[in-house]
Amino acid sequence: MNAALNPVASPHVMNTYGRLPIALTHGQGCRVWDVNGKSYLDALAGIAVNTLGHAHPKLVPALQDQVAKMIHCCNYYHIPDQERLAQMLVERSGLTNVFFCSTGLEANEAALKLARKFGHDKGIERPEIVVYEKAFHGRSIATLSATGNPKIQAGFGPLVEGFIRVPVNDLAALKKATAGNPNVVAVFFEAIQGEGGVNPMTVDYMQGLRALCDANDWLMMIDEVQCGMGRTGKWFAHQWAGILPDVMPLAKGLGSGVPVGAVVAGPKAANIFAPGNHGTTFGGNPLAMRAGVETIRIMEEDDLLANAERVGTRLKTRFATALMEHPGVRDVRGHGLMLGIELAKPCGALTQRAADAGLLISVTADSVIRIVPPLIMTEAEADQVADILLPLITTFLAE
Numbered sequence: 226m227n228a229a230l231n232p233v234a235s236p237h238v239m240n241t242y243g244r245l246p247i248a249l250t251h252g253q254g255c256r257v258w259d260v261n262g263k264s265y266l267d268a269l270a271g272i273a274v275n276t277l278g279h280a281h282p283k284l285v286p287a288l289q290d291q292v293a294k295m296i297h298c299c300n301y302y303h304i305p306d307q308e309r310l311a312q313m314l315v316e317r318s319g320l321t322n323v324f325f326c327s328t329g330l331e332a333n334e335a336a337l338k339l340a341r342k343f344g345h346d347k348g349i350e351r352p353e354i355v356v357y358e359k360a361f362h363g364r365s366i367a368t369l370s371a372t373g374n375p376k377i378q379a380g381f382g383p384l385v386e387g388f389i390r391v392p393v394n395d396l397a398a399l400k401k402a403t404a405g406n407p408n409v410v411a412v413f414f415e416a417i418q419g420e421g422g423v424n425p426m427t428v429d430y431m432q433g434l435r436a437l438c439d440a441n442d443w444l445m446m447i448d449e450v451q452c453g454m455g456r457t458g459k460w461f462a463h464q465w466a467g468i469l470p471d472v473m474p475l476a477k478g479l480g481s482g483v484p485v486g487a488v489v490a491g492p493k494a495a496n497i498f499a500p501g502n503h504g505t506t507f508g509g510n511p512l513a514m515r516a517g518v519e520t521i522r523i524m525e526e527d528d529l530l531a532n533a534e535r536v537g538t539r540l541k542t543r544f545a546t547a548l549m550e551h552p553g554v555r556d557v558r559g560h561g562l563m564l565g566i567e568l569a570k571p572c573g574a575l576t577q578r579a580a581d582a583g584l585l586i587s588v589t590a591d592s593v594i595r596i597v598p599p600l601i602m603t604e605a606e607a608d609q610v611a612d613i614l615l616p617l618i619t620t621f622l623a624e
């Protein structure tokens with residue numbers, strides 16, 4: 226057999242993923258192809274990363290241009306596109322200052338450092354941060370400690386201390402868990418939990434939490450790594466609640482596939498770091514910044530926020546109409562192009578079956594089918610997603 230056609234053999238790559246036996250080579254729009262020439266509709270977007278799909282005709286020439294000029298130069302110098310992208314993020318978030326890094330966990334690590342230093346600066350020596358059940362914040366030691374999934378933490382203790390864990394959407398529980406504790410400095414949550422199973426925080430909860438943060442001088446830190454950057458139809462998912470966070474980590478969709486992370490801060494957190502407090506070699510490099518600038522520019526030019534909301538609503542309606550009465554379906558939820566279908570039984574097997582049928586999806590939290598396609602997805606493509614997926618689900622539930 227031709228080795229290039231055997232997509233499962235990677236004996237020298239560390240075994241950290243349960244990979245499907247598929248090797249992808251290229252893509253165009255919402256479609257990708259594997260080494261055998263089979264094509265798939267992409268409803269995963271590299272885990273909510275490929276905002277503009279694959280080989281976008283406006284992004285490709287911009288990145289080619291940038292690669293030919295400069296990829297990296299390090300933060301010992303001013304990088305003009307950092308200021309440009311920072312300004313774009315500030316304008317769209319209502320916040321004031323940005324630190325650039327390369328990944329989601331790094332953005333979250335920066336947020337956690339901001340929260341701790343915020344505490345130390347006001348004399349709190351053992352700052353504590355409120356985090357959530359089912360949260361996912363990354364795989365570094367600090368961010369996996371903030372993560373609310375024992376499977377992700379197993380084997381990596383001792384965990385970082387200073388976290389107080391509470392259930393989502395339960396203000397009374399949070400008040401009880403923090404009552405009389407002078408060391409609390411921040412609350413840290415995803416506006417819609419991604420890996421935890423597409424669990425949205427309610428508008429009421431986020432508004433109540435904002436008031437509580439103000440009353441107690443806590444930083445409100447919203448991890449928008451997965452739900453941000455237009456995915457729900459607004460730039461950032463918390464904007465549906467009309468609130469402003471103090472700290473907002475971003476990554477995934479920000480560079481449309483080029484690794485870009487950012488932590489965006491409002492006035493309460495913008496001046497916590499001084500030179501020497503934080504840094505990164507790759508973060509904010511010219512290629513990454515160009516990818517971010519062009520992603521936002523193209524998103525606006527092509528009206529992709531409105532598209533995410535319109536196409537997402539259509540898809541959610543189709544799922545809900547077909548599945549909500551089904552006894553094997555617990556819930557259809559999410560917003561825009563961040564949708565989850567929770568089944569009453571584990572459904573990891575569906576990822577392979579969908580791929581066999583020419584559709585890329587993922588299953589998260591064991592029993593939640595997650596749909597996070599490129600924001601360029603058309604209504605016709607969304608209909609194809611539903612046409613392929615719905616019969617697979619009903620067959621699976623009948624087994």
Ligand SMILES: *Cc1c(COP(=O)(O)O)cnc(C)c1O
Pocket residue numbers: 327328329330331333361362363364415419420448449450451452476477
């Ligand atoms: C993916 C994700 C992260 C981690 O991002 P990496 O780039 O994998 O480090 C953190 N928070 C949320 C909400 C995520 O979805």
